[in-house]
Amino acid sequence: MHIIDVKNLSKRFGDFTAVKEISFSVEKGEVFGFLGPNGAGKTTTINMLTGLAQPTSGEIMIASQDGIKDIKKVQQIIGIVPDESNLYDEMSGYANLVFCASLYGLEKATREKRALELLKQFSLDNTGDRPFKAYSKGMKRKLTIAAGIIHEPEILFLDEPTTGIDVESARQIRHLIKTLNAKGTTIFLTTHYIEDAERLCNRIGFIVNGKVIKVSKTNDLMSEAQQENIVEFFIEKSESELEAALLHQFPQVSIKQSSPDSIKISSVERVQLMPFMRFFEAQGVVVSEARILRPSLEEVFVNITGIEINKLKKEKEGKKK
Numbered sequence: 001m002h003i004i005d006v007k008n009l010s011k012r013f014g015d016f017t018a019v020k021e022i023s024f025s026v027e028k029g030e031v032f033g034f035l036g037p038n039g040a041g042k043t044t045t046i047n048m049l050t051g052l053a054q055p056t057s058g059e060i061m062i063a064s065q066d067g068i069k070d071i072k073k074v075q076q077i078i079g080i081v082p083d084e085s086n087l088y089d090e091m092s093g094y095a096n097l098v099f100c101a102s103l104y105g106l107e108k109a110t111r112e113k114r115a116l117e118l119l120k121q122f123s124l125d126n127t128g129d130r131p132f133k134a135y136s137k138g139m140k141r142k143l144t145i146a147a148g149i150i151h152e153p154e155i156l157f158l159d160e161p162t163t164g165i166d167v168e169s170a171r172q173i174r175h176l177i178k179t180l181n182a183k184g185t186t187i188f189l190t191t192h193y194i195e196d197a198e199r200l201c202n203r204i205g206f207i208v209n210g211k212v213i214k215v216s217k218t219n220d221l222m223s224e225a226q227q228e229n230i231v232e233f234f235i236e237k238s239e240s241e242l243e244a245a246l247l248h249q250f251p252q253v254s255i256k257q258s259s260p261d262s263i264k265i266s267s268v269e270r271v272q273l274m275p276f277m278r279f280f281e282a283q284g285v286v287v288s289e290a291r292i293l294r295p296s297l298e299e300v301f302v303n304i305t306g307i308e309i310n311k312l313k314k315e316k317e318g319k320k321k
């Protein structure tokens with residue numbers, strides 16, 4: 001069942017069209033990732049879906065309600081976590097949460113109970129009385145997520161949830177996203193970290209230059225990336241005679257890469273390890289490790305967008321500083 005349906009959605013800023021007639025849907029209960037390079041239109045799309053920006057044209061349906069005309073009703077069932085926090089610097093973590101809860105009309109006792117629960121869940125219970133401005137980047141991001149779910153939304157929108165924070169906070173946030181999703185919250189997140197998309201998302205939409213160019217299940221993308229089967233054997237010493245003998249015995253494989261102590265082979269068919277182990281044994285070569293290499297979603301991303309992911313990360317991290 002679709003919980004979000006977007007049809008021909010566009011956003012123009014003056015002469016510039018940031019989002020161009022995009023269409024996609026999000027299934028109830030899934031984690032949907034929106035991936036794309038800088039300036040692709042991810043934030044603009046999230047802003048339109050959450051009522052922070054008015055679409056120029058197109059349709060949005062959220063939980064069977066009109067996401068443009070009835071956005072106020074829709075906002076009661078969605079949570080928003082922007083990439084730059086929208087919380088108050090001078091207020092404490094606890095006071096920020098209680099304040100957000102009041103915006104959603106929660107009763108005083110419920111607000112206070114919920115704020116304390118969330119501080120505990122996000123491991124911020126010892127720092128709840130500190131002003132927000134005294135929080136580290138990771139703590140700020142966690143509190144911003146806590147504020148986004150204070151009213152237990154059906155759908156949570158997260159814009160770059162793990163960008164620019166320390167490794168441990170990013171790990172905790174990924175865990176929180178998984179826990180929330182396991183309890184039934186539909187998650188829509190933007191990221192430029194391919195690892196996050198791979199670990200968290202059931203489906204991924206790719207947006208480039210304001211256009212959604214592909215939407216696929218993460219598993220299907222992974223099998224697409226698996227155009228070849230690669231196995232790496234770590235051996236005592238790789239020599240050209242050994243490689244020639246290997247190619248002679250296994251004409252279906254090619255040598256992808258070799259170094260003094262390893263050989264990486266590639267095959268379009270599935271590779272069985274045992275015949276190779278027997279081959280090396282017969283050659284008197286000890287194999288210390290054999291590793292089947294996983295395909296990388298990064299390769300798919302690069303193929304689809306034509307953009308090197310490392311370049312993206314550098315640009316993004318530079319921008320955040």
Ligand SMILES: Nc1ncnc2c1ncn2[C@@H]1O[C@H](COP(=O)(O)OP(=O)(O)OP(=O)(O)O)[C@@H](O)[C@H]1O
Nearest residue numbers: 013016018036037038039040041042043044045192
């Ligand atoms: N208020 C605005 N006025 C004019 N142009 C805008 C405005 N907001 C966004 N844009 C432009 O729209 C395009 C899409 O921006 P958007 O912030 O949605 O991209 P993004 O995919 O979220 O990028 P990033 O990963 O860098 O955050 C960019 O070219 C941006 O400069």
